[in-house]
Amino acid sequence: MSGENSVQSVDRALDILEFLAGEKRSCGVTEIGNAVGLHKSTVHRLLGTLMNKGYIEKDIDSDNYTVGKKVLFLASSVLDRMDVRTVARPYIRRLSERTNEVVHLSILDGDEAVYIDKVESLRQGSVRMHSQIGKRVPLYCTAVGKVLLSSEEDEKVKELLKHKEMYKFTRSTIDNVDNFIEELHKVRKAGYSTDEMEHEEGIRCVAAPIHDRKGKIIAAVSISGPIFYMTEDRLPEVKSELLQAAEEISNQLGYFK
Numbered sequence: 001m002s003g004e005n006s007v008q009s010v011d012r013a014l015d016i017l018e019f020l021a022g023e024k025r026s027c028g029v030t031e032i033g034n035a036v037g038l039h040k041s042t043v044h045r046l047l048g049t050l051m052n053k054g055y056i057e058k059d060i061d062s063d064n065y066t067v068g069k070k071v072l073f074l075a076s077s078v079l080d081r082m083d084v085r086t087v088a089r090p091y092i093r094r095l096s097e098r099t100n101e102v103v104h105l106s107i108l109d110g111d112e113a114v115y116i117d118k119v120e121s122l123r124q125g126s127v128r129m130h131s132q133i134g135k136r137v138p139l140y141c142t143a144v145g146k147v148l149l150s151s152e153e154d155e156k157v158k159e160l161l162k163h164k165e166m167y168k169f170t171r172s173t174i175d176n177v178d179n180f181i182e183e184l185h186k187v188r189k190a191g192y193s194t195d196e197m198e199h200e201e202g203i204r205c206v207a208a209p210i211h212d213r214k215g216k217i218i219a220a221v222s223i224s225g226p227i228f229y230m231t232e233d234r235l236p237e238v239k240s241e242l243l244q245a246a247e248e249i250s251n252q253l254g255y256f257k
Helices: 003-021 029-036 040-052 070-080 083-099 143-149 154-161 177-190 235-252
Strands: 056-058 065-067 102-109 112-119 136-138 193-196 203-211 217-226
Touching: 003 029, 003 040, 003 056, 003 065, 029 040, 040 056, 083 102, 083 112, 083 217, 083 235, 102 143, 112 143, 136 143, 143 177, 143 193, 143 203, 143 217, 154 177, 177 193, 203 235, 217 235
Parallel strands: none
Antiparallel strands: 056 065, 102 112, 102 217, 112 136, 193 203, 203 217
């Protein structure tokens, strides 16, 4: 096989892997082929290779395919190198226990925020949020996104968002750059940010920055929950717990005000 063909095969195999990673269920060869634009025979060949390496698994009953457990090894090796995740883990766990809400740890990746850790609420019958480790979320309508951008200059923020559609997820979503810049000014002054049902209806979120030893914002920690639990009356208490946890994580990373 020529070098060019080898690269093309790798590219196609990664397309298949990424497609299956985005699905919540197993998929058949025809469906995969239609999704990635490849002939069934090519898909079948690539799936065989990926299965042999453990990155794809086949359901014996349905003959459908899903992402294999080998992918977890790759993901964990990346996450293990993220020192902030290791340091923050006990603090976000304690934060969730104290507030009985979902806690996320996020980082900036390009023009989106990425969840690198999550602790679920221990509350009985708590509403499950549509979030998971590795999920990417917009910057302009999430509390973590606002915090992660709060240390950037206005012009850089405008440049980052100018080619990004500011989709209106809810009636409260900020959907233009100028209003978002105004929001960032408030975040910088306050030292934390809020998401008042801007990304998901009925969900309120508060986020605070995590700094490295040089004072750079490298991550955001947030508390999220339904508005009937995350009431306005509770916000001062929740915010206090959040800011304390963010400060303690930053201290562990060598940052002191």
